[in-house]
Amino acid sequence: MTKSYKILFLSSTIMGTLIAISSYSWMSMWIGLEINLLSIIPLLSEQNNLYPSESALKYFITQALASAILLFSVILSLNISEYPQFPNTFSMMILNSALFTKMGAAPFHAWFPEVMEGLNWNNSIIMLTWQKIAPMALLMYNPQMTxxxxSVIIMSTIVSGILGINQISMRKIMAYSSINHIGWMISSTLNCQSIWLIYFTTYSIITLNIILILKSLNVFYLKQLFNSLNSNKPLKFFFILNFLSLGGLPPFLGFLPKWMTINNLVQNGFFTLSAFLIIFTLMTLFFYLRITFSTLMINTSETLIFQSNKNSFTVMFANMISLSGLVACTLLFSNL
Structure with missing residues (x-):
């Protein structure tokens, strides 16, 4: 049963993000970010478990530090005439660094997998999707420092690819996957912000599908995943397809926003950046494929006794939407 205080804090978390992205001044944006931060801490912590409380403390310290840096850069930019030794680009760079820390982009990413490791799947969904909206939106409001x-885009793709390979925890794999997608999302904001909206929506749908499957199986590590999926063939099928979609392979929905991002980058002359994105994303695709191959062929077993599994309607419906998404989008865009 959902506790009433969680509904209160969830609604104020949503309200904090909406205040931040709809504000006209940096001060009210900062206030919105603080409301969001102070509201999500009670959602993350649990009385009967130390790990979520530890994650909540790590998250609070990191976000409070980023908020202080953001406020400092705003004050510095307002009083820039009194400090001629600091050019305006310096304060903008500090401001962008604070926003990168808040969203977990490399090289300010070290807190993100550690926080994710202590959370349950419900809080992981919030951390991977909703908490990215406000920093991304504020980043788009800034004058672009290409x-x-x-640099952040390239570092995010490299770091997520290298550090994600050796992970056996599904929460850390999803965290490094998110860092990789943050790099793609930032690159989609360079020239066309509407592509960012399509990318974020698609990423959220695929992530939600994967986490719904993992939550229904109560799985947190790869070994548990292999054992659980052997007895449930429909979920195994959907899980594999969603992971391939998250990697951006062509027949699936995850290919659409990456295709649009690369197309936009090439049209605007970012040839080197698009090449880096494609090459280093293959590293993340490698550990996606390793998980799917292991699930499908290596760590698979057949039982002689037939087991009928009643899968959740929500999981099945969400997966059907995700898997039929590319067909729908192709038909939609071809008729525009």
């Missing part, structure tokens, strides 16, 4: 953004 060199800084390009």
């Amino acid at each position: 060199t800084l953004l390009t």
